[in-house]
Amino acid sequence: MKFQRWIQHHTNQITAVTAGLIILGFIGRFTGQPWLDTSAFVLASIIAATPIIIRAWEALRVKTISIELLVSIAVIGAFVIREFDESAIVTFLFLFGTFLEEKTLARTRKSIKSLTEMAPTTAQVVQPDGSVNETDVDFVDEGDVVLVKTGAQVPVDGKIVSGSAYLNEASVTGESKLVTKRPGELVYSGTMVDNGTIQVTATKVGDDTTFAKIIELVEDAQDTKSHVEKFIDRFATYYTPAVLLLALLVGIFFRDFKLAITVLVLGCPGALVIGAPVSNVAGIGNGAKNGVLIKGGEVVDTFSKVDTLVFDKTGTLTKGKTEVASVQTYGDSHALAYAAAMERESDHPLGRAIVAYVTEHELASDSLVVQATNTIKGQGMTAEIENHDVAVGNQTLMNAEGVILNDAQQKTLIAIQHQGSSTVLVAVDGALQAIIGIADVIRDGVKDDLRQLKAMGVERLVMLTGDNELTAKTVGSQLGMDEIHANLLPEEKVTFVKQLQDDGHTVAFVGDGINDSPSIATANIGIAMGGGTDVAVETSDIVLMQSSFGELIHAYGLAKKTVRNTRENIIIAIGTVVFLLIGLIFGYIYMASGMFVHEASILVVVLNAMRLIRYTPKRIMASNKPAKLIKSPAAIN
Structure with a gap:
């Protein structure tokens, strides 16, 4: 076990040593020193194959046939036929490819990692006698008063009881613009006091704070797989053993051991396996950086297919500042x-x-x-x-x-x-x-934002409200909604959402209040304004932390872009396999060159996914049809 841990912790150094030995081997070959040629390639193969074989064995222990197993068998086979240079190059490329994958994947997770690093660790708790005691943030209780000065992080969610300050709330809302906070107003854990001093009564502490929930949601989202990822996982489960069987059949029927080993190398489904998850991680990371919490790859996949957006009125289409x-x-x-x-x-x-x-x-x-x-x-x-x-x-x-x-x-x-x-x-x-x-005041720029959503692919914009028909029509007509439904109880909103789904529409419901929670839960995608109730945020699939329609546009465009990026990666992966098989048939691809192309394809799909990190939606405009007022769900039955 100690040996295995040592190998795992020094894999990068092993990769570097292997590269040096391969160079030494080629020097021996070109200078006519066979002993140096052979010994360098043999040693490089043994050193580089060790971590690969260990990984293959660990996978076999849990009854999984991994890519490492295919490479391990290929290396052993190369040794049998005394192709030491091929085995050395194959193992080096595999390790080097893994190293580059980890580096590039680390960049896609950078926004999430930066979130966790921003989490406050200590708090200045005001004591009953007026003194201040610095303590670990985990020991702060609800009701405690904490002191936060210029340049410090707010350690809890709470209400300001004295003082005022300019706060940077980018860690929570994604918006770096400074916000003025005065007594009686709420502040959030993880935000930064840019200028001023405040005392805050803690209302939420530890894992219950908004910032802690953001980190938890984003980390959970990375582990939630999309439909495509789940399919590829099932596919790889059968594909990898199939490659092993194919190599065995090639070796038996063609009596060409080297060809069989080459099939093993070329059949590694690395790019196919990594293509979908790396796109989702990059997409979710982009969302987190821009104030959009997307709860998993499956949410991304479903949201990209949404054709009908249903909105609550008060606090969603309007500011809620009545x-x-x-x-x-x-x-x-x-x-x-x-x-x-x-x-x-x-x-x-x-x-x-x-x-x-x-x-x-x-x-x-x-x-x-x-x-x-x-x-x-x-x-x-x-x-x-x-x-x-x-x-x-x-x-x-x-x-x-x-x-x-x-x-x-x-x-x-x-x-x-x-x-x-x-x-x-x-x-x-x-x-x-x-x-x-x-x-109530309509949110600034909502009309243009709704047009943007229509231009991006949303077919229907529907407003549901418990408000009266005249008020609903006044607001809906100003915004250019396709349909307006007034005088609805919460259960009637749910009925309407179900009716849309029964008609074949993929529905996203956008709301902020506790009354919206049933509809948010019923819709294919539930979207909560971050300033809404905890129930709505917990029930939803997507949270807009700044409660802005700009974030909704970003989320919808990001979902479509992420799904498109995933498809591109799958095409690249499948195209690579086809290219390698054709090259094998026509004789211009060999074991080492095949592994090089294989590892290059993995890097290509990772780099392609990394484009999502910089994604921002383009502003486009479209016209709206006049709104149609319907009194209640009964009118469509």
Whole structure:
């Protein structure tokens, strides 16, 4: 065992020694010294074959016929027929090819390795007496306050409690532009304080931090194989023994031992085996570097085939930074305070807007005690406050609670919706007391980004929302969506996604909220905005860390480019085998030259895959068709 470990750790030195011996062997041949010629090539063959034979044996122990086994048999055969120069050159090329593979593959993994190296290791924890104690980041607990100064990394996910700073969040979002952070705002582990000093209360520590999850997701993704990789693995399982059998048959029928050995060398499926995984590793690494987390080669393969993109509206197509645009009250002056008290624990953008409005206008809601809270997905909330039954939500909830709107209230509701605002209705003890109009801002540049996606191959752009039809149509028409579906409950969104799949479409769903998680999980590809809920991020196949549509374009283009690159590598690998077989038949390929071409083909596919590291999508434009409004999934049944 010690010998094997020593050999494995010194393989590069063995390769260099082998090269020197081969050169010495040729010197002996050209200077007419047979003893130097033979001894140098024999010694080179033995030294170089040792690590190869060890690998072959280790593979055989787990019942795998590896490429190393083919080379080992070929080297032994070359010794039998006293082709010492051939065996020396073959083993050297194999080891040297492995060395170059490792070096070039290391470059494809560089972006992932740099992520792990950026992980913070220590934290400055503020003690109860105000002193600061430096500790290992693994010993920081939730609720601890950490001090982060200029040039230091934020060691935890948390909320700033004092100070302000400019932060570089490239490690999390892929965007190197400095971001200003003030008290009350969130910061993430692994980000860097460029200027300023802050104190942060830890909300997530250790493996639960956003940065730790990024590393975990990317590392897991590298081990998740695509359909092509799985097929090639199965193919290689049968192909390698087939080559061994073919070489045996050639030796028996043609009685040409050297020809049989050459078949073994030429039959090594190295480029074919490595072609697909190296493309996926490079593609996933590119995504990680640009703020796009792709959870495996299979996701890359499926996403490249997506023809229909389905979007949630609030927080996805829009910024989710909503604000109260209009308020109409009907008698009960406490209605807005009741609504804010109920929404205070909600993470929904509409709820946050109501809380912000009530806080700004100093309408007391903090002291209100909310009891018997019931959240109805896609409709709103009901609760008991100060012995009053309060309902806050959309018109569907009002209908369910038996709240009837009079003609004037209906006109007000429609007028607010015509302005493009989402509406929240507040009822107290069965009577409508307030209509709140909340406006959301469309994300900058989304219209052009959607056109870009259409030009890249997406056939249909669909918007699903639980919002009212008028608001949905206002937003969808501005963005040039192909279809708009309004007034949907979460389960109805799932129904619609399934309907698209049943119609033969490959669907990707893009969302950010907890209500989107079922649809994200149901779609062929689920895409979560990184700023969304943990549930959506965990459920998704792709995470856009900066929550930008530029990242969505990058991800879609990268998936297509990666699949195309994989196909190119397979063509190169198969083409090489055909070339070598033809060369063997016509006599212009021999054992050493065949191994040289074989190793060269491996390097070619690795270098081809490395082009993905520098991939950026080209900006192209296309026109959109006018949107088609459909009220609910029932309309397409």
